[in-house]
Structures are given as C-alpha cells and as structure tokens.
Amino acid sequence: MSHTSGAATGTVALGVLSLIVWTLIVITSVKYVTLAMRVTNDGEGGILALMSLLGIKKHKRPVIVALGLFGAALIYGDGAITPAISVLSALEGLKLVTADVEPYVLPAATAVLVGLFAIQPLGTAKIGRAFGPIMLLWFLTMAVLGIAGILRHPQVLQALNPLLGLQYLFSNGYTGFLILGGVFLCVTGAEALYADMGHFGAGPIRVAWSAVVLPSLLLNYAGQTALVVTGTPTTDNIFFRLCPDMLLVPFVGLATLATIIASQSIITGAFSMTRQAMQLGWLPRLRVKQTSAQGHGQIYIGVVNWLLMAVTVTLILVFQKSDNLASAYGLAVATTMLLTSSLLAVAMREIWGWGRLRTTLVAGFFLCIDLAFFLANFDKLVDGGYIPLLLAAAVFCLMRVWHRGAATVLARVREQATDLDAFMQELQAQSIPRVPGTGVFLSRSDEGVPPVMAWHVRHNGALHQHLLVVNVVNESIPWISDHHRLRLQQLRPGYWHATARFGFMEKPDVPAALQQAAAQAPELALADATYYIGYLEVVPSESRDGPPRWQKGLFAFMARNSLHTADFLQLPKDNVVLIGRQVSV
Structure with missing residues (x-):
C-alpha cells in the first residue's frame, strides 16, 4: 500500500x-x-x-x-x-x-x-x-x-x-x-x-x-x-x-x-x-x-x-x-x-x-x-485575492478621476485664452507701460495669449519689455533629445513662444530647457527673468452636469495636495510670481 x-x-x-x-x-x-x-x-x-x-x-x-x-x-x-x-x-x-x-x-x-x-x-x-x-x-x-x-x-x-x-x-x-x-x-x-x-x-x-x-x-x-x-x-x-x-x-x-x-x-x-x-x-x-x-x-x-x-x-x-x-x-x-x-x-x-x-x-x-x-x-x-484587486480598483479610480478633472481644468483655461492680435492692440490702446526685463509666462496651450498674462496686466497695469510664453508638453515617449527639447518662435516684436518637451521618464527642468532659448535670442536675458504662473484653486461645482459630486471633490482634494507647478518644473523660487484664480469642475 x-x-x-x-x-x-x-x-x-x-x-x-x-x-x-x-x-x-x-x-x-x-x-x-x-x-x-x-x-x-x-x-x-x-x-x-x-x-x-x-x-x-x-x-x-x-x-x-x-x-x-x-x-x-x-x-x-x-x-x-x-x-x-x-x-x-x-x-x-x-x-x-x-x-x-x-x-x-x-x-x-x-x-x-x-x-x-x-x-x-x-x-x-x-x-x-x-x-x-x-x-x-x-x-x-x-x-x-x-x-x-x-x-x-x-x-x-x-x-x-x-x-x-x-x-x-x-x-x-x-x-x-x-x-x-x-x-x-x-x-x-x-x-x-x-x-x-x-x-x-x-x-x-x-x-x-x-x-x-x-x-x-x-x-x-x-x-x-x-x-x-x-x-x-x-x-x-x-x-x-x-x-x-x-x-x-x-x-x-x-x-x-x-x-x-x-x-x-x-x-x-x-x-x-x-x-x-x-x-x-x-x-x-x-x-x-x-x-x-x-x-x-x-x-x-x-x-x-x-x-x-x-x-x-x-x-x-x-x-x-x-x-x-x-x-x-x-x-x-x-x-x-x-x-x-x-x-x-x-x-x-x-x-x-x-x-x-x-x-x-x-x-x-x-x-x-x-x-x-x-x-x-x-x-x-x-x-x-480580492485585496490587490481592491487596491488596483482604487488606484485606477484615482487615475481616471485625475485625468478627467485635469482635462476639464485645461478646457476652462483655454476658454479664457486671448487672441494675440487683439491682446497687442489692447496693450497699445490702453498705453500699458513696458518695464525692462523679461517675463516668462507658463501656458497650458500653444494657442493665444495665456490667461495669466492678461490677469497680470489687469492687476498690475504693466508688462515686461520682452515676453516669453512657455508651453510644457509631456510626451508619450520616455526621453527627449536636447536637439528636440525646445522649439522657439518669435511671433511679434518682443513676443516669443516656446514649446518645451519632456519624456515621461524625465524630471522637467524648464530653466535648463530655456538655455537653448537664451542662445537663440540673447535679448531675452533669461538669467534674470521673472516667471509668472497662474495658480488655479479647484472647487467642486454645484452643477449636476459632468461626473458625480464625490469625483469632483476627490479631484479638488488631489489638486490641492499636488506638487506646485514651480517646484515640479524646477523654477527659481525667488523669481516666481503667482496669480491666483478659482476654477470650478
């Protein structure tokens, strides 16, 4: 036996x-x-x-x-x-x-x-x-x-x-x-x-x-x-x-x-x-x-x-x-x-x-x-076996809520963008004084004047002599070569637009990327530039449209506790100006 x-x-x-x-x-x-x-x-x-x-x-x-x-x-x-x-x-x-x-x-x-x-x-x-x-x-x-x-x-x-x-x-x-x-x-x-x-x-x-x-x-x-x-x-x-x-x-x-x-x-x-x-x-x-x-x-x-x-x-x-x-x-x-x-x-x-x-x-x-x-x-x-599935479901939910909320915020910001020609005409019509130096304005879009620039003019009644709008783009590839890092265009006298690209395995460093802009346009004097960032306070809307209210609240919580743009992009803290606005989701 x-x-x-x-x-x-x-x-x-x-x-x-x-x-x-x-x-x-x-x-x-x-x-x-x-x-x-x-x-x-x-x-x-x-x-x-x-x-x-x-x-x-x-x-x-x-x-x-x-x-x-x-x-x-x-x-x-x-x-x-x-x-x-x-x-x-x-x-x-x-x-x-x-x-x-x-x-x-x-x-x-x-x-x-x-x-x-x-x-x-x-x-x-x-x-x-x-x-x-x-x-x-x-x-x-x-x-x-x-x-x-x-x-x-x-x-x-x-x-x-x-x-x-x-x-x-x-x-x-x-x-x-x-x-x-x-x-x-x-x-x-x-x-x-x-x-x-x-x-x-x-x-x-x-x-x-x-x-x-x-x-x-x-x-x-x-x-x-x-x-x-x-x-x-x-x-x-x-x-x-x-x-x-x-x-x-x-x-x-x-x-x-x-x-x-x-x-x-x-x-x-x-x-x-x-x-x-x-x-x-x-x-x-x-x-x-x-x-x-x-x-x-x-x-x-x-x-x-x-x-x-x-x-x-x-x-x-x-x-x-x-x-x-x-x-x-x-x-x-x-x-x-x-x-x-x-x-x-x-x-x-x-x-x-x-x-x-x-x-x-x-x-x-x-x-x-x-x-x-x-x-x-x-x-x-x-x-x-349910434990990792529950953990995964929670993380998956966070990812979906964040992505959807960020897309909504981006759409709200783009709605506030101003046409460049209209903005320049308004500057001349109101005789907005121009001060020496360079202002770098962070933008979420390649089109129009970023809202933070218009807010700055409205609140401070002045604008730098040289203006550089920077749009940071995160690509779906891990690495971006230095040759393809930055694209700089002069759209008007004294007005430039730059697109800085980073891969998903890189830590974005905007000042380092802008060194290429300084080489192409020395008059920008970026070493002493002032960076302007639109600080958006996200609040859940009372509207029943869109995602459920708990998702709106969750996104607002994540937005409040996320790393600030200035730190994420490694901007020099002494040269950063925040201009705040509320945006509802």
Missing part, C-alpha cells in the same frame, strides 16, 4: 514539476524575454510604457488606455504584496533550525520591511553595487542545492517531457486545474522583469535570464521534486530542506538578502511607474527626489513609499504566514499578465505588422494560457 502511495506521489510530483518547467519556458522565456521585450517605448518596458506606445493609435486608444491603466494599478498591489511574502517566506526557513523561533518570525519580518522602506529616502546607489554579486551567489547556490537534490533521484529529469505535465493536468480534472494556481507562482516575477527593461536593457536581461536565472530555477525545482519523490513530506518547507542542516542559518540569511533586493526592485518599479503616470497626466504631481546623480532610475517618491509600507505591514500582520499571502499574491499578477497579453496582441498587428491568422494563433495561445492561470487563481478571490 505504501509503495502504491509513493508511486502516486512521484507521479503527481513529476507532473507538477513538468508544468513548472514549461510554464517558466513558455511564459517567461518565450512570451516576455523573447516577444514582449521586442516591444519597447524608446527602451522602456512595462504595461504603462506599452499602453503609451500603443495609445498613439487613436482609434483604439480608449480600450488600450483602460487595459494599460488597470494593469499598471495592479502593480501597486504587487508592490505591496511581493515584499511581504518574500521576506516572510525567507525568514520562515529559520523554523527548520528550531521551532522556538516561530514567535519571532513575524516581528522580524515586520522590522526588516519597515527598515527597507525607511532607507528609501537615502537611495540605494552605494549599496546597489553589491546587489549583483549577492544575486549571482543566490542563484548559483540554488543551482548547486538543486543538483544535489537531483543526484538523489535523477529520474525527476523526466519532467522535461511536457506530456507529463499535460497528462497530469487533464487526468485530474478540477483538482489538476486548481494546481495551476500554485504552479503560476513560479512566474510571478516575469511582469517585473519586463518593467525593469528600461533600467537594465533587454540584452543584459536576456543573457542573465538564459544563462543564470532560468537554469538555476529549473535545477532547484527539480531538486525539490526529488526530495518529495524520495519521501520528504509535502507539508514541510521543501525549499529549505534542500540545504544541509549545518548551512541552514547562513542560507536563510542569504535568502533574506535576496528577497530584500527583489523587494527593492519592486519598490523602485513602483516609483518609476508613478513618475510615468504623472508625466502622462494620469496622476497628480508628486515630489520626486533623485537619490543618485548617476542613475536616472534612482528616484524616491515619499507618498508612494509610505503608503506601500503601510499596506505591506498591514498585510503581514493580517495574514501572518507566507502560505496565506500566496492567495492574495497570484491573482493580481495573473490579471496583469492577461492584460499584457491583450496589449501584445495589438502590438503584433500594429507594430510588427503581423497578419490576422498569425496574430490569432500566437496571441490566442498566450491568452488561453494566461486565462487558465487567471481562472485558477480566481478561486483564491475570497481567501485574499
């Missing part, structure tokens, strides 16, 4: 291992590393960059935007859950050394995570140099331990045959289908791999994945399976059982370091995506701190950091064990992957120019797999 039971366990273990092996190969290696990384927005990856790239196709923009935004919103849930489950699972390995440490695992994990978020304002540029060697040591250690496990039962290599996995899946009915939810956890980092492409480049990621990460993972999973087949209880922590007892404590320490580094990558990704969303007009302006002069991706956004920390610590205290958190983890990533595949299907047609049949076959293949994983994880909805 025990022999029959052992044979059954071995068959199940080999079937699950085969599913894991081919999930890693098909999803991560083929879908993401091979296909998705061919679709870049000027080198940037991730679902938001993909949305921006495809959103240029106007006729499909609403659907693409909705898919991309919700996928991006889900990454915030991932950013909270990944550090929690990673650090907790690493420290749980200490329970194999002695059961006495169990009461201390949760406090230790909480302390590690609080410390991780607390050091974010300082940046990780200096210690970041150690990340690569530590992760290399981690994967090599996993590979060696996996090989040691395989030597105990080399027959596990049969799992390289995909038919074993398919046979297990289809012969076990609903139970086999639910197993996919656990199998899926092996590829939850694939979406982050794509999002990090802008930091590391597609080439280095492909080499690291193919030469180090994938072989190490496959060997380690095979080694774990060998332990199961040879009698190790599946209720035990199989991963840490691969390690010899005498090396368990340092191995747990190495695992904790590796999970901290992985968590750091997720947190940095959340900062990067927030900056993208701000520049693309989907989130209010927040203060962005550059933590390293060398790396453009080394940024810190305080609001995002502390909110993520609050959610992460709450998740740890509520779920308490990594196994419990796994239910909340898989559904968020499975949903994001399903949305990414949908956008990739559009990219195959519109960017690569694939035919309908080829696109249907390839995209349909991946969509079917992603849908299967999504449905398998959907079973975990009531066990915690």
